[in-house]
Amino acid sequence: MATDTPLADPAELATWLRVPADDPLLLSTLRSASRRFRGAVRHEVNLVEDDVITLDGNGRESLLLPVWPTVEVTAVLLDNEALVEGTDYSWSEAGILRRLGCQVWPNRLRCIKVTYSHGWAEIPTDISDAVIEQARAAFRSEPGVKSKAVGGQSVTFETGVTSQWSEAVQRHQVQTGSDA
Template sequence: MATDYLAEPADLAAWLPVGEDDPKLLAALKAASRRFRGAVRHPVTFTAGDVVTLDGTGQESVLLPAAPVTAVASLLLDGEALTEGVDFTWSADGFLRRTSRCWPDRLRCIEVSYSHGWDPVPEDIQEVVVDQARAMFRVQPGVQTIQAGGESITYGAQAAVGVTAQWSAAVERYQLNRGDRA
């Protein structure tokens, strides 16, 4: 699977009258994948050796910006290496917890090298991305009504930008950093 896509082009092509290498199909799949990644606020696909710098919180735990976490290769606090199991522990949900004290309350003091994401992408994510890409493929921007003979199709504004309940449920299930929304 190409890393730009959260679903296989062949899975989308099965629903459309074009081949899996059709440029419009690929553009719709890429756009739907980007939209999903933006909504959940992380890359979704497996990423090894990602390095991030975090702010200390003055609390026992800090949250990594992507999940699921599959490994923490290294953690530096103010340039000093900490030892997993002795100085800190981590969870698949992305929490880094100090074992005997709190993280300092300082900006950019924690550097973490870690791996995260799914391989393969969960099927429910693939399904909603294909569904969204199908809608994007079929909607003609700027067109509200198409009429041929006695048949008429009208698209509302939500047809171009809307999402299904299934999409919303998948975003809610995989979304990170929910607490910063008002």
């Protein structure tokens, strides 16, 4: 992903961990949890302006833009011809791009080019909470290790994520398919 900006406030994580907000390990852990979240949802999360994507047509009236919320659609090209918003297409914050005037999108690959802005200027609470939760867990543990015993040489590895993390990832991940 293009940015390394944390998806949560370091000061909030610092309160949980009782360390200074500029602690290098705290900041590294928060950046790592943020990168992990971005990788899981397969997009930047923060506001991205004028992103240009090429989409496949689906033979239907509506298709989905891959990342929401959609903030603005500035251009739609169909076979390199500009369409007019309000006449040829409309769009919603949910990322639905709809043909107007009883038209459908052609059922062809790579025939639609869209320039749009998407993401959040202010990160939603469910994302920042999930990132903080993961950063808190990672801050005080060795990567992949949940517990260890010295005498009997027992090691247990940490696996999985919390339900809060899973729900936030599912809610914010890239939309797949061209069906709306």
